[in-house]
Amino acid sequence: MALNLFKIETIEITNITSSITFSNIPQAYTDLKLVGSVRSNVGNPYDFIYFYLNTPGVGAYTQRLIRGDGSSVSTQTNSVSYYPLQMINGNGATSNTFGSFEVYIPNYRGSGEKSFSVDIVSETNSSGIYMDIQSGLWNQTAAITAMTLASGSGLYLPYSTFTLYGIL
């Protein structure tokens, strides 16, 4: 049988950077999976990412999340013009630690609004760090052809990686 998980591209940060983009995403798969290992230079233990599909500023995003910080659990709803990928590691976290996240977007070429699943974890061998499960929705019906991940309060540090997979 055919193998159906394909790496489209990996972007590794070599110089401090504010944004990365996957462009010209092939329209040859059914689903997309984005995996990141990220640390920013903000002084806090945590930071976030502005996540955009296709053209930044087009459409609206809805987010529902459950968050744990090691002592309590909370939930949020956000409706904004970008999708806030919260929380990745900041430079206030333990040295050499990176936050990890996964975004799964099924049916990315479909004609419906785009629903996606997000899991994010960060760890710092201390308090003040988070883990989330998130539900995302982009209210646009266009096929996804690009993704931009702009850094939040800080800039991406070297050795941060972003990998986009296509699934058939």
Add this chain to the structure above:
Amino acid sequence: MAAKTGTYTLIASNTLAAITTEITFSSIPATYTDLVVVVNYKANNGGKYLTMRLNGDTGTNYSRTEIFADGTSITSQNLTNESYAYINSVYASTGTWATFILNLNDYSNTTTFKSIVTRSNSSTYVGMNANLWRSTAAINTIFLTALGSGYDVGSTFKLYGIEAAK
């Protein structure tokens, strides 16, 4: 760039051309180590809850522990001896799209009971479920039913098998 061997293999796929209340994956081969079901659905006539039955078992052999939230409140609960594997947090309102991903690990072994982990995402809820099916039978059929509602046209259902790395 193609991945190395040991990855997702599409076993079955279904894109709906008509409103449907139940999807069945049958005759699932036992040749993989794990199964993954990916569903992207549009709720018809008010989204309700999803139930899953394995191998057609209608006995009270299912239990669940789940956590889900709507942005205002969080619920976690444990329920036992149910006749379906319920997944509450896939609730979606009419006309909205939702995504859920089920992982059925070691599905073909005939020694242990089967556990299923689900991540669900809708415009109403986000959640995670742990379902248990108290059967040692290998999973060969999966029924996914939208209670009180239906999956609308354009909804997609895919079943993947994951092979061990070679």
